[in-house]
Amino acid sequence: MTNQEKYNKAFMTALEITEGQLSGLKYQEIEAWDSVGHMGLVAALEDAFDIMMDTDDIIDLSSYEKGMEILSREEYGIVF
Amino acid sequence: MGLLEHKVCLVTGAGRGIGAETVRKFAEEGAAVYGTARTEGTLDARFAELAGQYHTPVVPLYFDVTDEAAAKRAVMQIRKEQGRLDVLVNNAGIMQDNVIGMIGYDLMRAVFDVNVFAVISMTQLAVKLMGRQGSGSVINLSSIVGLDGAAGQAVYSASKGAVAALTKAASKELSPKGIRVNAVAPGLIDTDLLRVIGEKRIEENLSHVRMGRLGRPEDVAGVITFLASDMSGYVTGKIIGVDGDFQV
Structure with missing residues (x-):
């Protein structure tokens, strides 16, 4: 599984959403991504x-795209 | 079988006093124990001795609890080595104070950094592992002066009062995840930390302890062990005094 697939799967599983909902998704935009859902994510x-x-x-993980930006940093070293 | 068999425990401030005795007691009860200190190498000999005596892992970790990145690395190490964390004892603390009118911000920050902010930070890190397990026990070190106050100890008392409030708030938030959060509130315990206030004040205060003696680190470690064990599995949000009936 690629890192992109792992990343998408984490979102889809934690927030119970489909792949089509991922792009542009923002924190608190859907009911499942509230503060409790955030910790699960x-x-x-x-x-x-x-x-x-x-x-x-x-705290900074405010959107689907922002999460990839954070995890791409040297500290985590995840390549998408 | 020990009370803590198969449990993985982390004790901060494990170099001496209550922390050191808690590590020993946990090992005696069969836990895999990680203990922290700031100074590299200071725990090595004692921990190796305990590991040999009780035939269980007793592992030193060296970092400052106010260093969030270092604390994270330590919790990651436990996760990699053990795959879980069952018990966190937030024991590391400092006692510095001054009389009202002479309390500077540096003093306030130093005390709250260790006694309060690091406790919140360590708890957040531990809960990451405990939340996935659906179980865990966090044990904080408050103090009788955090509940009742003490003249000349405004900052330390405030910090330990904050720990008591944190304990109650965290227990409410974490009980649905199966994580218990309790605190002990020691009175006059015969440790290096107590000696900071001076022999004269210790003697004065001792006259207010109805049991007529200073507490011993093992008195506190015993209650911490109870809170760490499944014997207290339905206890959360409690501040348990260990003070020999001390009237501050």
Whole structure:
């Protein structure tokens, strides 16, 4: 599975959404991505990539695209 | 079988006093124990001795609890080595103070950085692992002065009062995830931390302890062990005094 597929799967599983809903998706835009759903999403991403996200990055994870930007940083080193 | 068999525990401030005794007690009860200290190498000999004595992993971790990145690396190490974390004891703390009118911001920040902010940070990290397991026990070190206050200890008392409030708030938020959060509130415990206030004040205060003696680190470690174990599986959000009936 590619990193992009892992990333998408984490979103789809944690938020119970389809692949078609991913692009442009923003925090609190859908009911499932509330503060509780956010922590579930973070856990799913951490499990998928075997990482532990910094608190500031968890707070900063405001959209589907922003998440890829964060995880692409040197600290996490995930290539999409 | 020990009370903590198959449990993975992390104790901050494990170099001496209550933290050191808690590590020993946890190991005695069969837990795999990780203990922290700031200074590299200071735990090595004692932990190796405990590991040999109790035939369980007793692992030193060296970092400052106010260093969030280092704390994260430590929790990651536990996750990689053990795959889980069952118990966090937020024991690391400092006691510095001054009389009202002479309390500077540097003092306030130093005390709150270790006694409060690091406790929140460590709890957040531990809960990442505990939440996935659907179980865990976080045990915070408050203090009798955090509940009742003490003259000349406004900052320390405030920090330990914050720990008590944090304990109650976190327990409410985390109980649906199966994570318990409790605190112990020690009174006069015979540790290096207590000696900071001076022998004269210790003697004065001792006259207000109805049991007539200083507490021992093992008195506190015993209650912490109870809170870490499944014997307290239905206990959360509680601040348990360990003070020999001390009237502050």
